[in-house]
Amino acid sequence: MTLIPEIKPQQSIELLKELHILTRDGKLNQDTRRKLKQVYHLYQFIEPLLTEVMQEQADPVLVDHGAGKSYLGFILYDLFLKQQATGRVMGIETRGELVEKSRALAQRLGFGRMDFLHLSVEDAITTEQLPAQVDIVTALHACNTATDDAIRFGLEKRAQFMVLVPCCQAEVAEVLRKHKSESFGLTPLAEIWRHPLHTREFGSQITNVLRCLQLEAHGYQVTVTELVGWEHSMKNELIIARYKNSPRRNAQERLEQILSSLNLADLRSRFIY
Numbered sequence: 001m002t003l004i005p006e007i008k009p010q011q012s013i014e015l016l017k018e019l020h021i022l023t024r025d026g027k028l029n030q031d032t033r034r035k036l037k038q039v040y041h042l043y044q045f046i047e048p049l050l051t052e053v054m055q056e057q058a059d060p061v062l063v064d065h066g067a068g069k070s071y072l073g074f075i076l077y078d079l080f081l082k083q084q085a086t087g088r089v090m091g092i093e094t095r096g097e098l099v100e101k102s103r104a105l106a107q108r109l110g111f112g113r114m115d116f117l118h119l120s121v122e123d124a125i126t127t128e129q130l131p132a133q134v135d136i137v138t139a140l141h142a143c144n145t146a147t148d149d150a151i152r153f154g155l156e157k158r159a160q161f162m163v164l165v166p167c168c169q170a171e172v173a174e175v176l177r178k179h180k181s182e183s184f185g186l187t188p189l190a191e192i193w194r195h196p197l198h199t200r201e202f203g204s205q206i207t208n209v210l211r212c213l214q215l216e217a218h219g220y221q222v223t224v225t226e227l228v229g230w231e232h233s234m235k236n237e238l239i240i241a242r243y244k245n246s247p248r249r250n251a252q253e254r255l256e257q258i259l260s261s262l263n264l265a266d267l268r269s270r271f272i273y
Ligand SMILES: C[S@@+](CC[C@H](N)C(=O)[O-])C[C@H]1O[C@@H](n2cnc3c(N)ncnc32)[C@H](O)[C@@H]1O
Pocket: 065, 066, 067, 068, 069, 070, 071, 092, 093, 094, 095, 098, 119, 120, 121, 122, 139, 140, 141, 142, 143, 146
């Protein structure tokens, strides 16, 4: 039993050490205490969603895209799923060595309802290794357009919830840059992305706006909030989408209008399908 008040009695000390939340001698230091706070902060958003899907599905599936070391999946399993008889976490990751490590750790901890697939998010959409329907999709700092692929995955798999913390996305900024001089003739709004730094920042912001509209057009209710406690990272926008089967009427129209007024029509197929 641990005497560290921040650590809950059911938590695996071995896991916390593996995730470098506890030091090798089982202690929290200033850095790891902050890390643990961040993990709990994210957990508090996902735990109610898991509780909800557990009530509706016999064996719910959460798919975590761009899983990396899979710390999100491990924490969710350790704090929540471990206590349940059903519920599965599947991590999708392109770096084979991380997939192997996660598999080995899950086996060592006896976390039998965790799987890790060495796949890109894009390939995860069509693989037969994943079920036709999943309940929750997460993508935490999945690089560049992997968040967009995760959204497409969630739409194809009819996910009840998507929890996204986007990474920087370069694709939209690239198109803004490519058409910059033409855009100046089209709209004074082009001033917003005139300077290279602004091109990058605005590109990143407008990407998330387009993602939200895309989700709303497909019947999701979207909440955008800040992942507080992640001050070290600029990328702390948390998008939570819940399927409501009630597409916002003008979402698709707005998407079309924004793509056209910002000269982003090249990206139509990314956001509208
Ligand atoms: C910044 S890390 C985030 C890892 C983890 N989600 C976290 O928050 O700690 C991004 C991870 O996504 C993986 N990745 C990038 N693009 C991917 C893709 N298209 N499909 C699957 N994984 C991808 C990278 O290999 C990397 O491990």
